[in-house]
Amino acid sequence: MINNYYLIENNEQVGPFSHTELMERGLSPAEMVLSPLTNEWNSASNLPELHEYFTLQGIYLPTNANAANFWWRLLAYIIDYVVIILVVAALAVFLGFFEAYTGAHTDMLFDDRNDFAFKLVLVISFMLYHAIFEATRAQGSIGKIICQLKVVDMDGRRISFRKALGRNLAKILSSILCGIGYLLIFWNDRHQGLHDQMAKTYVIRKKN
Incomplete structure (x- = not known):
């Protein structure tokens, strides 16, 4: 039967x-x-x-059919980048009003001498932003939510913050050598980048 x-x-x-x-x-x-x-x-x-x-049950099993391709992931990244830029711009406007009303000098935060420190803080913030969102029930950043993408482990479950942080730290390796780690998404059957393979995670697209 x-x-x-x-x-x-x-x-x-x-x-x-x-x-x-x-x-x-x-x-x-x-x-x-x-x-x-x-x-x-x-x-x-x-x-x-x-x-x-x-x-x-909230378990999104990674398959060849639901694996998010490079272009969906790129679109999600662009959306996240715009979100971060808007947040930084809003912060700059706020600091401008703060300086105007209090007389305090905040321009040192954007001084050329602090350029490296500012970029380092921005990179760390971007990693934490992704890691925190990936460890929540949303299972992805704002860009991924809009594109209906989710980050899952090998069993299709939500990943922990520790794994999400490790995954985003591994993006440093994906970025070197002209981003070859990201280009692996094109060639892998389930569209895993180098950082996905290292963290044993997948990015799937939840279809309606």
Whole structure:
């Protein structure tokens, strides 16, 4: 029967279960399942008929079909860059009004002598911005939210702040040598950049 699914529990085969009974058990992506559609054992994450179930649980399993390509990721990056520029511009305007009303000198923050420090703070802020958003339920920055992109681990789950921070620090390596680490997104089946591969993460596009 098409509903004859089997599981491995305590090193023993249990079942059969219908498709509905299988989902009611609360499957994990790594659980081994014998599907009547393939007649062989697979992890639950590899069975297409269970992908919708996992999506409803907030688990977005990375596949070749839902992997976000380079252009979607570039668009999200551009949106984030614009957001950061607007925030910096708003800060500059605020400091200008603050200086006008108080007489305090704030221009030293943008002094050429502090240019390196300012850029360093900007880079760190950009990394933290991405890491914090990726570790939240949104699973991505403002740009990724708009483009319906999510950062997930190998099991399709939300990543921790520690993994998100490591992923964004690894972007430094992706950026060197003319951004070759980012260009890997073109050649990888699941569009992973070097930093994705190092952090064992994926960027998927959630389609309506």
